[in-house]
Structure formats: structure tokens, C-alpha cells
Amino acid sequence: MSEISVIILTYNEEQHIQRCIENVKSFSKDIFLVDSYSTDQTVEIAGNTGAEVFQNKWENNYAKQFNWGLENLPIKTKWILRLDADEYLLPELIDEIKQKLDILPENATGVVFKRRHLFLDKWMKRGTYPVKLLRLFQYKKAVCEQRWMDEHIQLLEGDAIEFEHDFVDHNLNNLSWWTQKHNGYAIREAIDLLDVELGLLGNQESQLQLSKQASAKRRTKYKYAKQPLFWRSFAYFIYRYFFKLGFLEGKEGFLWNFLQGWWYRTLVDAKIYEIKKACGTDKTKIKAFINTEYGLKL
Structure with a gap:
């Protein structure tokens, strides 16, 4: 399977970060944290779990922080997965990535996943599901669009293809x-x-x-x-x-x-x-x- 780097932006995510990193270990070559100088145990937990941690000052702009990562991290892989610390991929999606990534059409430079939202530990199957987001893309062929809210990954070239299975947004805070x-x-x-x-x-x-x-x-x-x-x-x-x-x-x-x-x-x-x-x-x-x-x- 083509190699994948995972980029996770963090600030005080000690409650989620180990779950997130452990979830992607089976298919990722490198796991990078771009941390905004967390004051809890995020950095220590991430390092002990196998991620490489880089720190950059937060400037109230998610897109700017993520694009800083794209420009400054030592990325060596063809594919990049964007993931938030409170998210994880279902086993079915991990298997789908492993099975399909190497046989995608030549023009497919991005992959869209369905997001499954858990609220108070319950899957909200109705109301908003599924939200479809481009989260997996080829290195140097996409950036994060500059917006104050609701920013998306934008392809610089090629097309996006949709996978069948879900990733999960499951925040554990009160x-x-x-x-x-x-x-x-x-x-x-x-x-x-x-x-x-x-x-x-x-x-x-x-x-x-x-x-x-x-x-x-x-x-x-x-x-x-x-x-x-x-x-x-x-x-x-x-x-x-x-x-x-x-x-x-x-x-x-x-x-x-x-x-x-x-x-x-x-x-x-x-x-x-x-x-x-x-x-x-x-x-x-x-x-x-x-x-x-x-x-x-x-």
C-alpha cells in the first residue's frame, strides 16, 4: 500500500491523543503533531505513543496552522491524512484504505470520507449524517482553504473520489x-x-x-x-x-x-x-x- 503521513493539530488534547494515534498506526508511515504549545500532557503522550511532535504558535487560524505543517513537516509520503485529535477511523474504513488506495484512478488525488458524529456517546444517525469531507490527499496536490470557519481541503490538481465507510468525531469532553x-x-x-x-x-x-x-x-x-x-x-x-x-x-x-x-x-x-x-x-x-x-x- 502507498505510504501515508498523518497530520494532527493539537492543543491540550491529552484526553484524545493516544486513541487517535493508536488508531492510525496500522497504516501510516509517519504521524506528525503540529502542537500549539499545549500545557497538559498532550506532547508527552504523543511522543510516547509514536508520533513526532512539532510546535508552532497558534494564530487563530486553523488553515494557516495546517498549511504551516504541509510546508514545514518532513513529509516523505505520497499521501497525507488530515485528522483531528478527537477523531478516529472505523476498522472498515482502514481496511478500505488498505485495499483501494493503490488501485485508484490516476487522476484521483483526494479521497472523501463520511463523518459519523457521536454526541454524548451516541451516534447521531439522523439530522446531519453523513457529512462528507475530503481528508486524504496527495502531498503537494492540495492545501487547506483560508477561511475563518468551515475550512476544507482544496485540491490543486486532480479529482476527489468517495470511499464507502466512516470516520468518527467523538469528543469526550463535557x-x-x-x-x-x-x-x-x-x-x-x-x-x-x-x-x-x-x-x-x-x-x-x-x-x-x-x-x-x-x-x-x-x-x-x-x-x-x-x-x-x-x-x-x-x-x-x-x-x-x-x-x-x-x-x-x-x-x-x-x-x-x-x-x-x-x-x-x-x-x-x-x-x-x-x-x-x-x-x-x-x-x-x-x-x-x-x-x-x-x-x-x-
């Missing part, structure tokens, strides 16, 4: 941690939506290739950004919980769809409302406000 994390995500998502609505960052759409799934998701996000504040988060919850049958997942399904589908999206809209109330639609004022109030320099 709900207090989860809500704090999503509070931090909310301002980043607000920036992304303001960029769609107002051209806040002045970026032109990238000409690099997203997977079909990521492109469809991006188009949906653009439509979402054009809808009225607060109504759109409510409608999104109704769509997920009722039309996508999230209610069949029991109490965990209600909490997942309410917290991630309505509460979080309403928090994003509240931050947009706060920003517009203070700045109107003046892009210079908005950038200054976000820098002053949230410490993010756009």
Missing part, C-alpha cells in the same frame, strides 16, 4: 467544554457569514477545487447567509429535527439538534446583530469592532 468551544466558534462563523453578506474580507472566491460535497455545502451556506437573522436558525433546527428525523435519536438527538442546530446558530446571529447594531454595515468599523471586542484581526 457539555460545559462543548458550549465554551462553540461560543468561540460563534464569532468566527459570524465573520464568515458577514463576509458572504458584505464582502467583509474582500476575498475573491478561490479557483482551487473543492470536493462536490464541500461545494454543495458552501452553496447552502451562501443561501443561509441571505436569510433573516434568528429566523434562519429556527428554520434550520426544524429542518434537522423534524424533516431529517433528528427526533428519532432520543434525548441525545434533541440536545444535539437544539444545541448545535439552534442555540449555536442563534448565538452566531446574536453576534452578527451586536456587530451591526454597533457598526451598521461599515466594513472598516466592523473590522475594528471585532478586533477590539474579540481580539481577532481581520
Whole structure:
């Protein structure tokens, strides 16, 4: 089988990192951590589990950190797998990688996996599953797109192909941690939506290739950004919980769809409302406000 390097970005992931590394050992040549100077036992555990650890200062930008890894890690393999510390591959997906990677079409430079999300230790089969993400790609033939939120791997050349089996997002932290994390995500998502609505960052759409799934998701996000504040988060919850049958997942399904589908999206809209109330639609004022109030320099 073609050799694979795994890149994992970390900051204080001692609860997850051993599980993640052990999961990919059977098929990876090198496992690299790009660590943002963790203050817990992440680095020690990773080193003892067989990963090589490199540290780079976090600059509030996932894409910048991941692309730093692509440019600076001693990568010697044809393929790279992007994985978060709280993720792991199911055995069926590992077998599929081993069986199919060497017989892919010549033009296939990226591979899309289905993400299975566990919330409160339960698989959320309905509501959002499956989310399809390009996570395996050929070295020097892809980069991580520069966005404040919802960044994807973009191919520089070639095409993406989809595998059948799943990888798993299974975070073991408690709900207090989860809500704090999503509070931090909310301002980043607000920036992304303001960029769609107002051209806040002045970026032109990238000409690099997203997977079909990521492109469809991006188009949906653009439509979402054009809808009225607060109504759109409510409608999104109704769509997920009722039309996508999230209610069949029991109490965990209600909490997942309410917290991630309505509460979080309403928090994003509240931050947009706060920003517009203070700045109107003046892009210079908005950038200054976000820098002053949230410490993010756009």
C-alpha cells in the first residue's frame, strides 16, 4: 500500500491523543503533531505513543496552522491524512484504505470520507449524517482553504473520489467544554457569514477545487447567509429535527439538534446583530469592532 503521513493539530488534547494515534498506526508511515504549545500532557503522550511532535504558535487560524505543517513537516509520503485529535477511523474504513488506495484512478488525488458524529456517546444517525469531507490527499496536490470557519481541503490538481465507510468525531469532553468551544466558534462563523453578506474580507472566491460535497455545502451556506437573522436558525433546527428525523435519536438527538442546530446558530446571529447594531454595515468599523471586542484581526 502507498505510504501515508498523518497530520494532527493539537492543543491540550491529552484526553484524545493516544486513541487517535493508536488508531492510525496500522497504516501510516509517519504521524506528525503540529502542537500549539499545549500545557497538559498532550506532547508527552504523543511522543510516547509514536508520533513526532512539532510546535508552532497558534494564530487563530486553523488553515494557516495546517498549511504551516504541509510546508514545514518532513513529509516523505505520497499521501497525507488530515485528522483531528478527537477523531478516529472505523476498522472498515482502514481496511478500505488498505485495499483501494493503490488501485485508484490516476487522476484521483483526494479521497472523501463520511463523518459519523457521536454526541454524548451516541451516534447521531439522523439530522446531519453523513457529512462528507475530503481528508486524504496527495502531498503537494492540495492545501487547506483560508477561511475563518468551515475550512476544507482544496485540491490543486486532480479529482476527489468517495470511499464507502466512516470516520468518527467523538469528543469526550463535557457539555460545559462543548458550549465554551462553540461560543468561540460563534464569532468566527459570524465573520464568515458577514463576509458572504458584505464582502467583509474582500476575498475573491478561490479557483482551487473543492470536493462536490464541500461545494454543495458552501452553496447552502451562501443561501443561509441571505436569510433573516434568528429566523434562519429556527428554520434550520426544524429542518434537522423534524424533516431529517433528528427526533428519532432520543434525548441525545434533541440536545444535539437544539444545541448545535439552534442555540449555536442563534448565538452566531446574536453576534452578527451586536456587530451591526454597533457598526451598521461599515466594513472598516466592523473590522475594528471585532478586533477590539474579540481580539481577532481581520
